[in-house]
Amino acid sequence: MKQIKVLGPGCPKCKTTYNNVLEALKQTGIEAEVTKIDDIEEMMKYNVLTTPVLMIDDKIVVKGRVADVNEIKKILLQ
Numbered sequence: 001m002k003q004i005k006v007l008g009p010g011c012p013k014c015k016t017t018y019n020n021v022l023e024a025l026k027q028t029g030i031e032a033e034v035t036k037i038d039d040i041e042e043m044m045k046y047n048v049l050t051t052p053v054l055m056i057d058d059k060i061v062v063k064g065r066v067a068d069v070n071e072i073k074k075i076l077l078q
Contacts (some may be wrong), residue, residue, distance in 0.1 A: 002032035002076070008051035010038045013066050016050040024072035032063065032076075 001050055003023055018036050027064075037043055045047025046053070050064035054072070061075050 001029065002056055004032045004034045005037055005053075005055040006034070007037045007043045007046060007048060007053040007055065009043075010071075011051070014038070014052040016066050017054060017062075020067060020069045020072055023069045024076060026070065028073050028076055030076050036063065040061065 004025075005022060006014060006018045008017065014036075018034070021034055025034070034038075037046075043051070043053075045059075046055070048060070048063065052062075052066065053060055054062040056065055056075065062071070067075075
């Protein structure tokens with residue numbers, strides 16, 4: 001099962017990214033554990049300065065912008 005993390009302080013872009021991840025999972029039927037990390041100290045452990053950040057299996061795949069549903073689906077299906 002994939003591990004997906006969305007890092008961000010809770011801004012609209014971060015919430016949109018999180019919702020896009022859920023929609024992409026629903027459309028593809030892929031099972032994943034999705035975690036939203038909004039604690040600044042926790043985010044610092046990943047050494048990221050710009051948000052939102054989308055991580056899949058501990059690899060940053062999108063940083064500093066909102067990934068749309070289709071882009072996330074393509075990443076998940078690779």
